[in-house]
Amino acid sequence: MLVHISNWIIPLIILTVLLYGTYKRVPTYETFVEGGKEGVKMAVSLLPFLLGMIVSISIFRASGALDAFVNLIDPVLSIFNIPSEIVPLAITRPISGTASLSIATDLIKTEGPDSFIGQLASTMQGSTDTTLYVLTVYFGAVGIRKMGDALKVGLLADFVGIIASLVVCYLIFGS
Amino acid sequence: MVNIIWVALAAIGIIYAFFNGTIEEVNEVIFSSAQDAVALTISLVSVLVFWLGLMRIAEKAGLLEKLAHLFKPVFTRLFPEIPANHPAMGYILSNFSANLFGLGNAATPLGIKAMHEMKKLNNDSDVASRSMITFLALNTSSVTLVPTTIIAIRMQYDSMAPTEIVSSTIIATLISTIGAIMIDRYFYYRRQRRLI
DSSP: HHHHHHHHHHHHHHHHHHHHHHHEEEOOHHHHHHHHHHHHHHHHHHHHHHHHHHHHHHHHHHHHHHHHHHHHHHHHHTTTTTOOOOOHHHHHHOOOOOHHHHHHHHHHHHHHHTTTHHHHHHHHHHHHHOOHHHHHHHHHHHOBBBTTTTTHHHHHHHHHHHHHHHHHHHHOOOO | OHHHHHHHHHHHHHHHHHHHHHHHHHHHHHHHHHHHHHHHHHHHHHHHHHHHHHHHHHEEEEEEEHHHHHHHHHHHHTTTSTTOOOTTHHHHHHHHHHHHOOHHHHHHHHHHHHHHHHHTTTTTBBOHHHHHHHHHHHHHOOOSEEEHHHHHHHHHHHHHTTTTTTHHHHHHHHHHHHHHHHHHHHHHHHHHHOOO
């Protein structure tokens, strides 16, 4: 059922935006092109970040170090029914956006996008943001020195998000 | 932090390969993965161009403000220290709507403006106020309707159903956002008790 809803969300958003834009007399096509140019810039500026991180992670995986790490933690996690392959992603998600995106990409590539790990990695990457980045940018920009409970709240929220991704994926996709 | 992660992954990998006898695999992957990254970025272009183009129409048509208006009653409760018609509230709402549509680049400057306004409300102190912590909690759990980048990556690796993760992502993001708000409230009341 939910998979069907997933298929409808994007087309419905597109339809709403196009019809509402036309109704409000926005020059839709020209506006689309103008906004699209930003997408090209964004993808190009993302390239060095992604490339650097992906090479680093691929070295880590190819050397066998990643498998060694996963095997090390597997006995503990299998008690809770948590796939240990996902742990590197869960650890890096709050710390670095590009690192976690690269790890998610690596998992989707090696395990397959439609495997359970692939679906879980996709959900985990999409459902939370990089706490450390958000904190640095927003507090840094306005000169807040005493963060109070912000870091604790952010990291605990990430933890909730990671558990939520796991539970939701088990319920929707099974294993 | 990102520097440490980056170096550690590569360095540990190379040293481990030395003992594990996998240096050949490592050599091969250095160049093939760089090539993969380029191919991946090119596949990202397609989705990013389409989505950002579409969202520019939504922005111009005033859909973001419409959405902000819809969420206003919830947000006045979430931020009891900010008067409903204060500019801070406006920026918080537009930041939220931009995030909802996956417009990270548009959301960040709006968020910074919201922080400036909240700092003014807090007598320009350099200590994070209650509203600021709530705002950051909301932002780190990021409510997104369409995870565009992930969909593009799934397409690149031949997914049969690249968008099937949309519903799981929305549910997970909702739970993490509600969790963030509850954790934020818990810490706020704990601070209050300490003051008394």
